[in-house]
Amino acid sequence: MESVQNKSVQESGAGLKYQLKRFEKIAVKVWDSPEEGAVHIARYIALCIRQKQQDNENIVLGLATGSSPIKVYNELVRMHREEGLSFYNVITFNLDEYYPMKPEAPQSYVRFMNEFLFNHVDINPANVHIPNGDIPMEYVENSCLEYEKKIELAGGIDIQILGIGRTGHIGFNEPGSWLTSRTRLVKLDHMTRMDAVKDFGKEEYVPYRAITMGIGTILKARQIFIMAWGSHKADIVKEAVEGEVTEMVPATFLQNHNNVKFYVDTAASASLTKIKTPWLAGICEWDEKLIARAVIWLSLKLKKPILKLTDEDYINNGLSELIAEYESAYSLNIRIFNKLQHTITGWPGGKPNADDSNRPERAHPAKKRVIIFSPHPDDDVISMGGTFLRLVEQGHEVHVAYQVSGNIAVHDIDAWRYTQFIADFAQAMGIDSPELSKIADKISKFVEKKDINENDIKELRLVKGLIRRQEARSGALYCGLPEKNIHFLNMPFYETGGVRKNKLSETDYQLIIQLFNEVRPHQVYAAGDLADPHGTHRVCLDAILEAFDRTKDQKWWKDCYLWLYRGAWHEWPIDEIEMAVPISPDELMRKRKAIFMHQSQKDHPVFPGDDTREFWQRAEDRNKETAHLYNVLGLAEYEAMEAFVRWKF
Numbered sequence: 001m002e003s004v005q006n007k008s009v010q011e012s013g014a015g016l017k018y019q020l021k022r023f024e025k026i027a028v029k030v031w032d033s034p035e036e037g038a039v040h041i042a043r044y045i046a047l048c049i050r051q052k053q054q055d056n057e058n059i060v061l062g063l064a065t066g067s068s069p070i071k072v073y074n075e076l077v078r079m080h081r082e083e084g085l086s087f088y089n090v091i092t093f094n095l096d097e098y099y100p101m102k103p104e105a106p107q108s109y110v111r112f113m114n115e116f117l118f119n120h121v122d123i124n125p126a127n128v129h130i131p132n133g134d135i136p137m138e139y140v141e142n143s144c145l146e147y148e149k150k151i152e153l154a155g156g157i158d159i160q161i162l163g164i165g166r167t168g169h170i171g172f173n174e175p176g177s178w179l180t181s182r183t184r185l186v187k188l189d190h191m192t193r194m195d196a197v198k199d200f201g202k203e204e205y206v207p208y209r210a211i212t213m214g215i216g217t218i219l220k221a222r223q224i225f226i227m228a229w230g231s232h233k234a235d236i237v238k239e240a241v242e243g244e245v246t247e248m249v250p251a252t253f254l255q256n257h258n259n260v261k262f263y264v265d266t267a268a269s270a271s272l273t274k275i276k277t278p279w280l281a282g283i284c285e286w287d288e289k290l291i292a293r294a295v296i297w298l299s300l301k302l303k304k305p306i307l308k309l310t311d312e313d314y315i316n317n318g319l320s321e322l323i324a325e326y327e328s329a330y331s332l333n334i335r336i337f338n339k340l341q342h343t344i345t346g347w348p349g350g351k352p353n354a355d356d357s358n359r360p361e362r363a364h365p366a367k368k369r370v371i372i373f374s375p376h377p378d379d380d381v382i383s384m385g386g387t388f389l390r391l392v393e394q395g396h397e398v399h400v401a402y403q404v405s406g407n408i409a410v411h412d413i414d415a416w417r418y419t420q421f422i423a424d425f426a427q428a429m430g431i432d433s434p435e436l437s438k439i440a441d442k443i444s445k446f447v448e449k450k451d452i453n454e455n456d457i458k459e460l461r462l463v464k465g466l467i468r469r470q471e472a473r474s475g476a477l478y479c480g481l482p483e484k485n486i487h488f489l490n491m492p493f494y495e496t497g498g499v500r501k502n503k504l505s506e507t508d509y510q511l512i513i514q515l516f517n518e519v520r521p522h523q524v525y526a527a528g529d530l531a532d533p534h535g536t537h538r539v540c541l542d543a544i545l546e547a548f549d550r551t552k553d554q555k556w557w558k559d560c561y562l563w564l565y566r567g568a569w570h571e572w573p574i575d576e577i578e579m580a581v582p583i584s585p586d587e588l589m590r591k592r593k594a595i596f597m598h599q600s601q602k603d604h605p606v607f608p609g610d611d612t613r614e615f616w617q618r619a620e621d622r623n624k625e626t627a628h629l630y631n632v633l634g635l636a637e638y639e640a641m642e643a644f645v646r647w648k649f
Helices: 002-012 032-054 070-083 110-117 137-153 192-197 217-219 230-244 250-256 290-301 311-316 320-325 327-343 381-392 414-426 434-449 458-478 506-519 534-548 555-559 586-595 617-632
Strands: 018-019 027-031 059-063 090-094 095-099 157-164 184-187 209-212 224-228 260-265 282-284 369-374 397-402 485-488 523-527 561-565 579-583 640-647
Touching: 002 027, 002 070, 027 032, 027 059, 032 059, 032 070, 032 157, 032 224, 032 260, 032 311, 032 434, 070 224, 070 617, 090 137, 090 209, 090 320, 095 110, 137 209, 209 224, 217 506, 224 230, 224 250, 224 523, 230 250, 230 397, 260 290, 282 320, 290 311, 290 327, 290 617, 311 320, 311 327, 320 327, 369 381, 369 506, 381 458, 381 579, 381 617, 397 506, 414 434, 414 458, 458 485, 458 586, 534 561, 579 586, 579 617, 586 617
Parallel strands: 027 260, 059 090, 059 157, 157 224, 224 260, 369 397, 369 523, 397 485, 523 561
Antiparallel strands: 018 282, 095 209, 184 209, 561 640, 579 640
């Protein structure tokens, strides 16, 4: 355990040179990306499988579902196909299953495991075990007891894979689960159900119960790998790793296991003490970014403007090393204050004929060609509507590119209403269109009888996509964009009719490459909100980065900046912001009106997340909070701010 922690400290960066105080009670390994961590786990499992095969023994794996282990399964499948890894000696037990749940349902973990692993390897179906979510309630208790017996008869679990929920649950052991709990029927926490809405379409379709291995069952495994990918897991990772053992955060029980490793990516590690505030853990290698983070942290902690911080403030809060090694509080404060001041600009496209040495954007060319990429049809105005308006008003050639249709995020009833309107309009105008009537009737019948597990038919997807297209067009036109500068890419990876998407294809990449070569941009804006490693934002950014890589021999590429914005749920930490664009009260109201153009997403969107506020409210609150934090740090007081980080190639 010691060696893993020491290695993770060295590899995780954050400026920590020598860790003198250890906050982590579980070994943590930080990876640059989820792919790297997942591949490492998969290769370790493969090594253990082959070792057992040499000894003519079976190996028992405890498997998890959800987004976290998908890349592990992808790598295992690849090794089976390309490296001859056999699963003939593998016995598996899955952690959990929704209840009630038919095995053929799209959301069932039976289907999940078949889709991502079992259908692609040579495992004996008799060796696969998943809790049965399709039995009458009176049989559930006995089924759970049988599940425990099967694990014991198999010799116990050798390697258990876990993810972690935002409530701290492992499996479906929600807050309040006890240490000795075994496989049983449980009630799902509200947050867990809200996180599952993306798979079920509507909150009311998410089951209230599930069958899960217990904490005691999990802790009997000989070795445990637990994974967390993405910034939305950062806070719960810190609680699980550094907090006290408590049933209210079930993952903390893993601290009692003698062979558990926590694998996280950089985003999920962000709240760990050694990452967020490494000066509290040991001796740091100070660079400009870490110094800025420390000074801003101290200012916000003490609620004192940066320029009022004293030597005593630094010394009393674990930063005496910074003062001793570098400079006095006075000069340090001015240095970081100026750094923050230089991030603020009312000219996101660069200020013409100005000294740009301390500005986030170049002064030349004075009029830039700009592409704003919007993963969904409303991300542009929600995330950077004020900057969008400012760029247009300041005379830049702005293009907006909507990457996916967003069709699954339209309520069926809204699509039906539009369909009926067109049919009624044709009839009122005396237009005889049997084909249109036939399509309208087909959509109407499908919506009426649609099962919660059914993907939308092609005609319904088209209507929903057109609704979102017109809303996006209205928002862009409201921001002052000419029609010719509005681009709908309709990237095909998204067009499955359901929540699960296809992998990026060559067509997806070429759509972006063609737009790059057509516009030859000086600036590109893209969504950098990567909370869900398997979400649309992440996939869309991956496609943009690949397109950049493939066009790096083009002349325009060398003079192009890529700015990342974040969505309605998260914002960049103040110490990471490289461009902050102030928004006046009038501009904030105009941004709100642009968001209002997306009527299908107003009031109660299909995928609201766990935040009950409307998107315009989330955006405004986030922008106002950024401005407030700048003001607390001692800078000018603005109504709101939109923040950006520049991607370094």
